[in-house]
Amino acid sequence: MAKTKGLTSQQEDFSAWYNEIVYKADLADLSPVRGSMVIKPYGYALWEHIQRSLDDMFKATGHDNLYFPMLIPISFFEREAEHVEGFSPELAVVTHAGGKELEEPLAIRPTSETIIGEMYSKWVQSYRDLPLLYNQWCNVMRWEMRTRPFLRTTEFLWQEGHTAHATAEEAMAETTQMVNVYADFAENFAAIPVIKGEKTEGERFAGALVTYTIEAMMRDSKALQSGTSHYMGTNFSKAFDISFNDVNNEQAYAFTTSWGLSTRMIGAIIMAHGDDKGLIMPPKIAPHQVVIVPIYRKDDQLAKDQVMAAVDELAGQLRDQAVRVKVDSRGGMSPGWKFNEWEQKGVPLRLELGPKDLEAGEVVIANRLKENKETVKLAEASSVVVSALKQFHDDLYERARVFRDERSFVVDDYESFKEKVAQGWVHINHCGKPACEEAIQEETKATPRCIPFVGPETDGPCVRCAEASAYPRKVIFAKAY
RNA sequence: CGGGGCGUAGCGCAGUCUGGUAGCGCACCUGCUUUGGGAGCAGGGGGUCGUUGGUUCGAAUCCAGCCGCCCCGACCA
Structure with missing residues (x-):
């Protein structure tokens, strides 16, 4: 029994802990194709909150979303020397379609600099067409040697921003702005403290002149690169002829940037916050910020009705405060079972409400991080929860920061x-x-x-x-x- | 691509050495009792034992090949 429900401890084998929690918390499942995975509803809900938060920040910094196709003529990868060297080994290539061999094989995008460069060259004629400030949310494919759920899968979801500017200064400012956006997201939404910095030459993106990164420490003290922002100079604009007439009617090449953050961020959240009981979700992007577990006896219909009425009332109050609440009214499993399940899934706060509490006009609040329970008056519950969620974020961030600084x-x-x-x-x-x-x-x-x-x-x-x-x-x- | 491991019920595994009726735990279904920290009892359903071929009266088990997956490295978000 203990064997099937238990989780390998982080100290015993961090890697085994990671693999187990991904499946046990129902974030993802293996797919039939090597190295690829299905992102299940609980994992995808987390990704949706990541997307929403980041997307708002992109919009606030002047970017628009668009979408480029997944297939890229393979010859595009040969136009930028470093880029081809960096990505050729991991390209997946479509050679047949419609029952025939294609004249030119099509690469499944590992990243979209090339096809975007091709299109930008058509869209940019004058300095008045600049800057182009675009982003896309999409999937990409990289045939990596070794894969791990969320950290490195053959197909993954991400956003890739691609901008083109009239001057190097402006492009560098964009590159810096976006690494700051990533750090802002990591710290203020995912509660993960990060170090912002520049990659050394050997670690740079294939084709970039400058790569900025945010680095986060996982609970095995290893680092995880969690978002990158690249300054390409004119490497890609020369390779794809993104040129324009400047104010003096002289021909000039655009300066481009690209920046990306992927579903790897989910891996970062798992490994930066999780403990031997399972995940700990950062409240601002948690699929459920609060779970309410009603407690009653099946044979006592009156008590059940009263408890459920109080639970619904409380859930309604919390939703009015924009709190994401899950009411776990599933039958046939004990409260203890539910407590453990939601702890494994890392829900920040759990409210327990049964006949005893109802009688006292109270509700029990269990905190996933402090691992304690406190009792509060029902009338005060929603305001207590709102401030507890704020505090939870700060505590989670602080815990990760102290952990990193000590190491x-x-x-x-x-x-x-x-x-x-x-x-x-x-x-x-x-x-x-x-x-x-x-x-x-x-x-x-x-x-x-x-x-x-x-x-x-x-x-x-x-x-x-x-x-x-x-x-x-x-x-x-x-x-x- | 190197090293290691594993393919038997949805999941986790035993059985393979020493060939002879396909097993266990969890999950699932039914009923009753339970329900405030992973409930109990009783009954039940579910398998071409990864695949192809060989040996044999008989193969999950022995032999040969093939395929797949996982883990550890090198490579990468």
Whole structure:
């Protein structure tokens, strides 16, 4: 019995814990095709809340949504040298359709820079056509060697923003703005503290001049890149001829950006917040912020009616306060069973309401994070819940921040680095040379996560090879997903 | 692509070494009793044992091939 209902503890085997909770919390199920998964209603509801929150932020920063097709002529990938090198190995390609072999094979998009570049070249003639500030929500496919639910699936959902600008300054400002939007979302909606920074040359997006990232720490102290924003310079506009006449009637190439955040964010939420009991959902994007479990005896119809009436009344009050409430009125399972199930699914607050409470005019509030129960007057319940949800977000964020900061280190010598990088994130002076990064990875499994926008300043030569440091700030190294 | 593991009921597994009526737990269905932290009893339904071929009177079990999936690495959001 314990075997089938129990969850492997994080300490015992974090990876097994992760795999189990994905299925047990009913977020996703394996599909018949290797590396792809079905996102089930509970997981998809979380994604919908992520989408809604982010989409509002995109609109607020002047972007419009549109949609490009999934199939891209394979030759498009050969137009940008780094891009083809970066993506060719993982392309899935359609060679037959309509019962015939196609003249030119069609790639299933791994990302849409190429087809968007092709179309933007038609849409941009004058500096007056700029900027183009567009985003699309779509699926993409990358045939990765090894897959993991939400973290790396062959097909995944994301949004990709693609903008074109008349000047480099404007495009860089866009790139910075969007990494800030991602950090804002991660911290203020997903309750995940992130480090904003720039990727080193070796970790950059294929075809980008600058890649900004948000990095989050998971509860096994590994890092997860959770959103990226790229400045392409004129790499893609030259490859796809996105050119225009500027104010002086001179021919110029547009400066482009792209930025994306994917269903991997769900993996981040699972691993940044979850514990041995299961998920802990950040309230602002939780599918259910509150679950109400009515308690009654089946043979006592009067009590049941009274309890259900009170539950419906309370649920109505909460909905009036824009709280997302689930009333679990399923029959045939004990309250204890429901308590455990909703804890595993990470619902922030659970309200228990039975005859005893009703008699006292009270309701029990159980907090998934504090793991305590308190009793409040029914009349005050909805206002208590509203403020408890706010507090829950702050507590969840703070818990993750403390966890990360306790596992972040600044060191000056390579021996200390090797010791500390096994425990978390380490800031070091770094030369930025790809060969040195590779050597560090070989010796420690750690990779450069980013050069943080804010962080300890460089104060000496590279910790590993003693060559001159390449960046003004120390580079964060960590084991990563 | 390297290493490891596994394919038997919806899920998790035993049975395979040593060939001989297809098993267990959970889930599911029915009934009764239960219901404030994963309920109990009784009855019941569900299987071409991944696949192809071979050995044998007889194969989940032995032999050969094939396929698939999972996990750990290298690669990546």
